[in-house]
Amino acid sequence: MSDAVTKQKEDLSRLNEDYATKYGFHDPVDYFDQGAKGLSHEVVEMISQKKKEPRWMADRRHEALDIFYEKPTPKWGNVDLLEEINYENIYYYLKPTGQSESWDDVPEYIKQTFDKLGIPQAEREFLGGVSAQYESEVVYHSMRKDLEEKGVVFLDMDSGLRERPDIVEKYFGTVIPSNDNKFAALNTSVWSGGSFIYVPPGVDVEIPLQAYFRINAENMGQFERTLIIADKGSRVHYIEGCTAPVYSTNSLHSAVVELIALDDAYIRYTTIQNWARNIYNLVTKRATAHRGATVEWVDGNIGSRLTMKYPCIQLVGEGAKGEILSVAFAGVDQHQDAGAKVIHAAPRTSSRITSKSISKDNGRASYRGLVKIHKNAEASKVSVECDALLIGTDARSDTYPTMEIDNDQVAIEHEARVSKVAEEQLFYLTSRGLNEDEARLLIVNGFMEPFTKELPMEYAVELNRLIELEMEGSIG
Amino acid sequence: METPKLSPSQLTGPEWLQAKRAGSLTSYNDLPLPQRGLHLWRYTDPRTFVIDSAEATTTSVESTFADVARVEKQHFDDGHLDALVIDNQGQTITSDLSADASAAGLVAGSLTAALDSHRELAERYLYALVNTAFGKFEAMNGALWQDGVFVYVPDNAVLTRPIHLLREAGTNGSRQFPRLLVIVGANAEATVIDEYGGGADEAGDTPSYSNGVVEVFGGAGSRTRYISLQRHGRGMNAYLTHRAQIANDASMVTVPLAFGGATTKQNFGVNLNGRGANSEMAGLLFGGNYQHFDNHTLHHHTVGDTYSNIDYRVALKDRALSAYTGLIRIDQKAKNCEAYQENRNLLLNPGTRAETIPELEILNEDVSCSHGATVGPIDPLMLFYLTCRGIPTDVATRMIVSGFVASTFDKIPSDARERVAAIVESRLGDI
Numbered sequence: 001m002s003d004a005v006t007k008q009k010e011d012l013s014r015l016n017e018d019y020a021t022k023y024g025f026h027d028p029v030d031y032f033d034q035g036a037k038g039l040s041h042e043v044v045e046m047i048s049q050k051k052k053e054p055r056w057m058a059d060r061r062h063e064a065l066d067i068f069y070e071k072p073t074p075k076w077g078n079v080d081l082l083e084e085i086n087y088e089n090i091y092y093y094l095k096p097t098g099q100s101e102s103w104d105d106v107p108e109y110i111k112q113t114f115d116k117l118g119i120p121q122a123e124r125e126f127l128g129g130v131s132a133q134y135e136s137e138v139v140y141h142s143m144r145k146d147l148e149e150k151g152v153v154f155l156d157m158d159s160g161l162r163e164r165p166d167i168v169e170k171y172f173g174t175v176i177p178s179n180d181n182k183f184a185a186l187n188t189s190v191w192s193g194g195s196f197i198y199v200p201p202g203v204d205v206e207i208p209l210q211a212y213f214r215i216n217a218e219n220m221g222q223f224e225r226t227l228i229i230a231d232k233g234s235r236v237h238y239i240e241g242c243t244a245p246v247y248s249t250n251s252l253h254s255a256v257v258e259l260i261a262l263d264d265a266y267i268r269y270t271t272i273q274n275w276a277r278n279i280y281n282l283v284t285k286r287a288t289a290h291r292g293a294t295v296e297w298v299d300g301n302i303g304s305r306l307t308m309k310y311p312c313i314q315l316v317g318e319g320a321k322g323e324i325l326s327v328a329f330a331g332v333d334q335h336q337d338a339g340a341k342v343i344h345a346a347p348r349t350s351s352r353i354t355s356k357s358i359s360k361d362n363g364r365a366s367y368r369g370l371v372k373i374h375k376n377a378e379a380s381k382v383s384v385e386c387d388a389l390l391i392g393t394d395a396r397s398d399t400y401p402t403m404e405i406d407n408d409q410v411a412i413e414h415e416a417r418v419s420k421v422a423e424e425q426l427f428y429l430t431s432r433g434l435n436e437d438e439a440r441l442l443i444v445n446g447f448m449e450p451f452t453k454e455l456p457m458e459y460a461v462e463l464n465r466l467i468e469l470e471m472e473g474s475i476g
Numbered sequence: 477m478e479t480p481k482l483s484p485s486q487l488t489g490p491e492w493l494q495a496k497r498a499g500s501l502t503s504y505n506d507l508p509l510p511q512r513g514l515h516l517w518r519y520t521d522p523r524t525f526v527i528d529s530a531e532a533t534t535t536s537v538e539s540t541f542a543d544v545a546r547v548e549k550q551h552f553d554d555g556h557l558d559a560l561v562i563d564n565q566g567q568t569i570t571s572d573l574s575a576d577a578s579a580a581g582l583v584a585g586s587l588t589a590a591l592d593s594h595r596e597l598a599e600r601y602l603y604a605l606v607n608t609a610f611g612k613f614e615a616m617n618g619a620l621w622q623d624g625v626f627v628y629v630p631d632n633a634v635l636t637r638p639i640h641l642l643r644e645a646g647t648n649g650s651r652q653f654p655r656l657l658v659i660v661g662a663n664a665e666a667t668v669i670d671e672y673g674g675g676a677d678e679a680g681d682t683p684s685y686s687n688g689v690v691e692v693f694g695g696a697g698s699r700t701r702y703i704s705l706q707r708h709g710r711g712m713n714a715y716l717t718h719r720a721q722i723a724n725d726a727s728m729v730t731v732p733l734a735f736g737g738a739t740t741k742q743n744f745g746v747n748l749n750g751r752g753a754n755s756e757m758a759g760l761l762f763g764g765n766y767q768h769f770d771n772h773t774l775h776h777h778t779v780g781d782t783y784s785n786i787d788y789r790v791a792l793k794d795r796a797l798s799a800y801t802g803l804i805r806i807d808q809k810a811k812n813c814e815a816y817q818e819n820r821n822l823l824l825n826p827g828t829r830a831e832t833i834p835e836l837e838i839l840n841e842d843v844s845c846s847h848g849a850t851v852g853p854i855d856p857l858m859l860f861y862l863t864c865r866g867i868p869t870d871v872a873t874r875m876i877v878s879g880f881v882a883s884t885f886d887k888i889p890s891d892a893r894e895r896v897a898a899i900v901e902s903r904l905g906d907i
Contacts, residue, residue: 390841394808399836405851408823412851414834420841
């Protein structure tokens with residue numbers, strides 16, 4: 001074995017211990033503000049009062065809570081795990097500190113957390129704005145001056161509601177109403193934090209805006225709420241990442257993300273979800289694309305115990321475009337139930353869904369998708385491609401696409417493939433001197449490449465490292 | 477929703493069968509009506525298949541039935557068939573067997589009669605795949621079937637000509653519960669054409685109702701072709717569940733064809749249960765008017781080294797709707813499987829609707845699987861090519877559709893192909 005290979009192997013074995021040291025730590029915290037465990041109208045009222053919200057929002061929260069109580073738990077996805085969630089054993093609101101605009105003002109333990117995660121460093125290097133959420137509240141927030149001058153609004157959601165109530169009231173809950181599903185209702189009733197972005201007409205936010213979400217406490221529920229509005233002809237790229245410490249009991253992350261791309265606007269939303277393996281990640285993400293607008297979801301799911309997430313694009317204006325690029329990695333005991341939905345509700349709309357999943361050990365990756373073509377959506381085009389790679393005899397892959405086509409002048413294609421790492425490819429690489437581990441890793445990286453190449457450099461590197469970490473020791 | 481409890485006046489048959497019927501009846505009465513939210517019921521209202529009385533209702537049959545029966549009888553007399561079985565609403569079941577078939581030991585005829593003559597086989601295989609707890613509507617058939625058809629091909633018997641089952645439903649307001657059991661022995665070879673006709677003629681008539689169950693067994697090394705041809709009248713609501721199981725090195729071709737009925741819900745499934753088993757499904761559905769089709773297919777690989785392929789084609793015109801849900805499931809211990817699935821939907825005019833849900837559940841890594849689905853109109857380029865060569869648009873359209881259905885036609889034995897071609901032709905007539 002060559003030295004380089006030996007070194008790579010050493011790197012890999014180091015990476016194997018990484019999550020615990022890199023993200024798995026937690027801070028002992030005396031919370032500035034800590035609600036009681038469990039869910040009730042009192043808790044909802046407490047959250048709303050603490051935030052000094054307008055009454056309409058408080059009413060909206062209470063209404064949503066009633067919807068949450070009414071709605072049954074979904075009978076699909078992973079029913080067993082969903083039934084395990086004990087809503088009474090969760091903290092719905094934890095406030096660690098006030099918000100800072102200067103990194104120096106952030107409390108030391110939080111600063112260390114985000115330093116370890118590389119947040120301000122990334123900001124200095126390549127971001128237009130950064131928001132960092134710790135438990136329920138955004139603790140750090142900053143944006144480049146030039147963007148501010150152009151009228152770009154990038155705030156945490158609570159500040160957004162305070163400072164731009166006009167925009168928030170106009171759009172909040174219009175893409176995902178409270179009664180959309182049980183978890184959207186839950187989020188609407190107890191939401192806290194998240195990002196609010198408004199890009200004025202014609203403004204191109206050339207460098208990405210980023211948010212980072214961190215759960216620290218055990219039994220914490222994080223319910224951030226994000227609303228992004230790209231006004232006519234504007235462009236914006238938003239990136240979010242998430243981690244949490246490793247606890248023995250489960251935590252819940254249930255976000256709602258609404259995107260609105262007005263005429264000819266462009267929004268790209270990139271997620272690298274790397275929650276610890278005890279997080280239930282039940283997220284509702286949906287975008288509306290108006291005439292000529294483009295929305296792209298780039299969605300990577302590496303962590304969590306169970307993820308149920310199906311980013312959706314509603315193409316409501318003529319010529320709107322949607323693209324969803326999704327990748328899921330299901331390792332030990334993980335179930336990644338991810339997918340994509342596109343609703344074509346206007347003529348000459350087009351969409352493309354590319355889903356890549358890897359199931360390893362006893363992991364289970366499911367693609368669950370919907371393509372709906374409404375009667376009026378003539379001359380629309382859809383292409384769906386799902387690739388699944390299985391590694392190990394206990395791995396499981398499911399594909400549940402649904403296509404509902406109500407117009408005859410359309411072109412719809414769906415393809416899915418499931419396979420293991422091809423013997424010929426392994427043979428080819430091993431005959432050129434790579435050992436089987438390295439060969440397999442190379443093949444897996446190639447399999448993921450259509451996804452990784454869409455990520456900003458730093459993220460692509462990080463993702464490749466994560467995959468390496470997951471792949472380590474995959475061959476007996 | 478509460479559904480009316482059924483209480484048939486008696487549960488017929490030998491003791492073991494009465495027990496099965498009683499079990500089925502309990503299942504039917506206890507199981508709730510499937511919820512619309514469940515994915516197999518998303519597109520069809522389960523109430524369509526609820527009945528209020530347990531009795532089969534027979535009526536006179538269409539005059540066309542006599543003609544069809546005469547044609548088939550002629551086919552038989554001319555030596556094109558190994559067996560012809562005529563099932564009139566599950567009431568009278570007559571059968572003719574060719575001399576060769578009789579010599580080979582073929583049994584094809586009344587299921588009730590087989591309960592006596594082939595008791596062991598019937599007891600072993602009946603309800604083995606579609607059991608009393610399979611589902612609410614399957615249990616309804618399990619409790620209430622009157623008579624059905626029994627086909628037994630002994631080990632090593634090779635039947636070169638089709639076994640044609642002609643099963644006629646009653647007209648307006650009729651109600652029937654057809655049942656079929658096919659057992660193909662080890663290394664035997666047989667083709668079964670299971671043709672369902674009759675039913676209320678027009679969508680506006682008092683609907684007729686049919687709830688059928690089919691169980692097919694392919695023994696080791698057997699080769700079976702099973703063609704299900706549904707050409708009911710436009711006033712028929714039909715529910716059909718088919719399950720087949722094939723043993724090692726057996727091959728089976730299943731051809732579900734659906735043309736008739738008001739609301740049709742069919743479920744075809746093959747369990748690949750022995751190494752080297754090979755299953756092909758080639759489906760064709762051609763809907764018009766306000767017809768509603770909801771079809772499911774299942775390829776379940778329970779054993780490794782098995783191969784399956786599905787090609788399901790749908791052509792729709794007028795306001796017809798087709799929902800197709802196809803599942804490939806590969807169990808954890810079933811290594812080295814190959815499974816493919818394709819669903820093509822051709823929409824011939826605005827107002828048609830096609831839903832397609834090709835699903836995969838793969839529980840081990842050592843597989844090669846793929847599925848594909850397409851939905852779209854006739855390719856304008858193809859149409860352009862033909863029309864520039866002087867072919868009128870309507871003729872060109874028919875040619876393209878004929879090409880679309882041709883691959884399925886190849887899987888249909890000549891005896892049934894004529895009739896299928898005539899149906900497709902009549903559908904194409906007014907395009």
